[in-house]
Amino acid sequence: MPKLVELARLLNAKLLGQPNAEVTRARPFELASEGDVTLALDTAYVARVSESRATAIIVANPIEGASQHLLVARDPKLAFARAIELLHRVQYEPLGVSADLVAGTGTVLGAQLSVHPRVTIGRDVVIGDRVTMHPGVVIGDRCKIGDDTVIQANVTIYRECTIGKRVIIHAGAVIGADGFGFVPDEEGRQVKLLQLGSVRIEDDCEIGANSAVDRGGFGETVLRRGVKLDNLVQVGHNCDIGENTVVAALAGFSGGTRVGRGCVIAGQVGTNQHMTIGDGATLTGRTAVTKNVRPGAIMAGMPAQDYNAWRRSQVLYSRLPRMADRLRRLEKIVEALTRSSATSAD
Numbered sequence: 001m002p003k004l005v006e007l008a009r010l011l012n013a014k015l016l017g018q019p020n021a022e023v024t025r026a027r028p029f030e031l032a033s034e035g036d037v038t039l040a041l042d043t044a045y046v047a048r049v050s051e052s053r054a055t056a057i058i059v060a061n062p063i064e065g066a067s068q069h070l071l072v073a074r075d076p077k078l079a080f081a082r083a084i085e086l087l088h089r090v091q092y093e094p095l096g097v098s099a100d101l102v103a104g105t106g107t108v109l110g111a112q113l114s115v116h117p118r119v120t121i122g123r124d125v126v127i128g129d130r131v132t133m134h135p136g137v138v139i140g141d142r143c144k145i146g147d148d149t150v151i152q153a154n155v156t157i158y159r160e161c162t163i164g165k166r167v168i169i170h171a172g173a174v175i176g177a178d179g180f181g182f183v184p185d186e187e188g189r190q191v192k193l194l195q196l197g198s199v200r201i202e203d204d205c206e207i208g209a210n211s212a213v214d215r216g217g218f219g220e221t222v223l224r225r226g227v228k229l230d231n232l233v234q235v236g237h238n239c240d241i242g243e244n245t246v247v248a249a250l251a252g253f254s255g256g257t258r259v260g261r262g263c264v265i266a267g268q269v270g271t272n273q274h275m276t277i278g279d280g281a282t283l284t285g286r287t288a289v290t291k292n293v294r295p296g297a298i299m300a301g302m303p304a305q306d307y308n309a310w311r312r313s314q315v316l317y318s319r320l321p322r323m324a325d326r327l328r329r330l331e332k333i334v335e336a337l338t339r340s341s342a343t344s345a346d
Contacts, residue, residue: 003020011083110147145163181193211235
């Protein structure tokens with residue numbers, strides 16, 4: 001069990017309390033008890049610190065009179081995330097390779113693997129060390145999978161895709177399916193544009209359940225280092241998602257979209273083809289991107305506009321029924337005055 005002085009050092013936090021006190025797990029505020037470290041992030045929880053039975057509480061500022069040990073951190077939520085990892089991380093133990101693995105010719109398997117039953121690997125595939133593949137995983141020909149990557153059940157990775165190190169791909173995701181490209185012929189029938197490119201997912205990315213990352217038409221679709229996709233995200237062909245960008249569920253990027261570094265893309269965001277979203281931009285839920293977004297912008301609405309302008313427009317929109325009523329009343333007054341004026345003139 002780690003002592004608080006050790007935990008404070010690892011979290012880069014200031015300890016207010018006994019250095020030799022011990023914690024064994026991280027738990028939410030409502031459930032925390034003796035031996036736990038928890039988080040008091042907003043004012044409502046800070047006001048209830050005296051009620052907590054936790055051994056230690058991560059906070060942003062010292063709390064006068066608190067009986068618990070406090071870990072004061074510049075970013076309490078980040079500190080709590082790291083505490084969870086430190087206290088609950090499971091040490092990797094290789095399970096070996098299932099006897100029913102199907103692997104094509106020329107495939108190279110790394111060391112210390114955990115390959116569950118019913119995994120199928122194509123030809124000339126390179127699998128790194130300490131890779132975990134759960135049941136139902138299918139990996140196409142000439143793929144490369146980096147060290148310490150975890151591929152959950154029923155993931156399909158099409159041919160010639162490259163997956164980096166320490167990547168997590170959740171159940172049901174599809175990597176490298178054909179991009180959506182068709183051209184109507186003279187009779188209106190849709191002719192498929194063959195998708196000849198590939199997908200490259202760099203180190204430390206995470207792909208949510210049932211998400212899809214399509215292969216490039218000719219070049220690559222790229223998820224750069226540290227990208228995190230939620231469940232049910234669609235990344236179209238030839239998209240390029242920048243480092244450490246996070247994307248919430250049900251977002252979709254049309255082909256050729258470029259997303260910068262460190263962007264925050266909320267749920268149900270959608271883009272037109274070939275849009276560019278600058279570094280550090282934030283797109284709030286259901287934003288429809290129909291033109292390029294400048295770096296650092298906060299955008300909202302359909303179509304996308306500056307967030308503050310969108311908020312003002314929403315306030316005005318909510319007032320439209322009352323404004324319409326007032327307008328009708330004014331029209332009646334004007335009409336009555338016009339009739340009265342015409343009568344007087346006669």
